[in-house]
Amino acid sequence: MRLFLQLTAMIVALLIAAPATAAAPLSSRTRTHFSWPLPPPHPVVRPFIPPVNPYGPGHRGVDIGGVAGQEVMAAADGLVIHAGAVVDRSLVSLEHSGGLRTTYEPVTPAVARGQRVRRGDVIGHLLDGHCPVACLHWGARRARTT
Numbered sequence: 001m002r003l004f005l006q007l008t009a010m011i012v013a014l015l016i017a018a019p020a021t022a023a024a025p026l027s028s029r030t031r032t033h034f035s036w037p038l039p040p041p042h043p044v045v046r047p048f049i050p051p052v053n054p055y056g057p058g059h060r061g062v063d064i065g066g067v068a069g070q071e072v073m074a075a076a077d078g079l080v081i082h083a084g085a086v087v088d089r090s091l092v093s094l095e096h097s098g099g100l101r102t103t104y105e106p107v108t109p110a111v112a113r114g115q116r117v118r119r120g121d122v123i124g125h126l127l128d129g130h131c132p133v134a135c136l137h138w139g140a141r142r143a144r145t146t
Contacts, residue, residue: 032076032077032096032097032098032100033076033119034075034076034119035073035075035076035119035120036064036073036075037064037072037073037074037075037102037104037136037138038064038066038070038072038073038126038136039070039071041065042064042065043064043065044062044063044064044065045063045064045065045131045133045135046059046062046063046131046135047059047062048060048061048062060139060141061103061137061138061139061140062137062138062139063131063135063136063137063138064135064136064138065131065133065134065135066126066134066135066136067126067134068126068127068128068134069125069126070125070126071122071124071125071126072092072104072107072122072123072124072125072126072136073119073120073121073122073123074094074117074118074119074120074121074123075094075102075119075138076094076096076102076119077096077097077116077117077118077119078094078095078096078097078102078116078117079094079095079114079115079116079117080092080093080094080111080112080113080114080115080116080117080123081093081094081095081101081113082113083109083111083112083113083115083123083124084109084113089105089106089129090105090106090107090108090109090124090127091103091104091105091106091107091109092104092105092107092109092111092123092124094117094123099142100140100141100142101140101141101142102138102139102140103137103138103139103140103141104123104124104136104137104138105136105137105139106126106127106128106129106137107123107124107125107126107127107136108124108125108127109123109124110122110123110124110125111123111124
């Protein structure tokens, strides 16, 4: 329940902070339903910590404990906008209706850029390396906001 409240607070904060002019390439008329990206249990290894300003320090996501190699699932229907390395980490980013983007890392992608996915589809497999124990960093942001 605590994680659910933290994730809800994170998503609400992102929605409130989003500028009214944010681009929404996917239809914003449909309501997006989100699920957990990992199967239960969902232990929070590190919570969302909002930055004081757009470029300040913080933790822009939630780290969820897992097991290396386990399937990572799309939290909602969306479009794969990135699947692969960014600097020293492999990740998958999805764009959902309304311009919300979710990122999953570190993940070995099982999808490709431009691919449409449904909530619950396997998008990759969890890698070691982000936390002292295997964990998934699950972030969300409104299109083009930091």
